[in-house]
Amino acid sequence: MAAEPESLVGRMGSAAGVLAVFAAVGVGLVAFTEDATRDRIEANERAFLLRTLHDVLPPARYDNDVFNDTIQVSDLELLGSEDPVTVYRAFRGNRPAAVILTPVAPNGYSGPIRLLVGIDVDGRITGVRATSHRETPGLGDAIDSGRSDWILGFEGRSLGNPDLGAWAVKRDGGAFDQFTGATVTPRAVVKAVRNALVYFAAHRDALFADGAARGPDRQ
């Protein structure tokens, strides 16, 4: 502060000037950081998704670029979301190998639970993971593979294993464990996985359709 301006307007002007400089420097700092981290963040997001995709569908089972071979489908009742959900399609030697559905279990204990459900071409589950949820820490969050092995129990299951009627938690007379103190969460997940299987059974050919027809140069 060199010469102290006398008039009120002058003081206001210099104050505004100082603030403007701060705003500009702040914006500059944020823009610089954004620029420096953008690629890394994108790579992180991609790596995270790929890793989760690999969890539900081992990469040995397909040879196409699953990450980019996607279609959007929509089925409020079976896939739990009004918005279209993504289907990742896996092929091996240009023959359909598996899909990864991304259904939503709309009736979790605290809001929707987003899932990845890998289903091979014969309708057997290759893996299930929860990608986002807000279930109670210590109770419902046992659906996370990092917290418990519960969600691994879907591997190898299909619509006939167990029978459709037994696709429920044990408290409801089904074949799947609930958690101590938390039934709502596993109930929602079991139902969503079952519905994903039903959806796959009904739409299998359509899900793989145009991809298989695109020929060997398909990327």
Next chain:
Amino acid sequence: MNNLRQIAIEGLWKNNPGLVQLLGLCPLLAVTTSTINGLGLGIATTAVLTGSNLIVSLIRGVVRPEIRIPAYVMVIAALVTAVELAMNAWFHELYRVLGIFIPLIVTNCMIIGRAEAFASRNRPLLAVADGVMMGAGFTAVLVILGSVRELVGQGTLLSGAQMMFGGSADLTIRFSEGGFLLALLPPGAFICLGLMVALKNVIDRRLSSRAPASAPEGQPAGHPA
């Protein structure tokens, strides 16, 4: 040197932001469901606090009093956004867990509080020391609170450590299957924090009654200035 010592004692114990000033309670209570969550948010907060203290101290001659608050807010907001982006880039997993509480560091009144009460009146070196020490005090409370709640509520310690230190090594120490759930829920956070504040007051009282002669200065233990 004496000054720095004083700053360390203030930040870590006598004027601890978590236990005495009770600032930043929202993130303090919300994210401390595990040791690692607490540590992660503590480090992020310390980084922002140190940076904002430094900048506020550097500009303390330029900013006239009427506009100091908006100026501080802009400094803090820019720093938090930068830290958020950096965490997203380099500690992606942890970033996913802490989620909304990283941008919410901006609303932690501890940061603007230290800018106003300390950094705007002191040399940059002291301001940085204050930021580091206040941040460390806050982090310590977050880590202890997170550890207690994780241990009581879940029966583990250090779960999710690989999110912070990378690699696939799982450092989780498991003491029991499951635990006393209350500790993980919001009321448990208040109860644990209350117990920690009480414990600090007990210790302070013991210390002052044992050595009344050597510690005459200062206010009664546990009461914010």
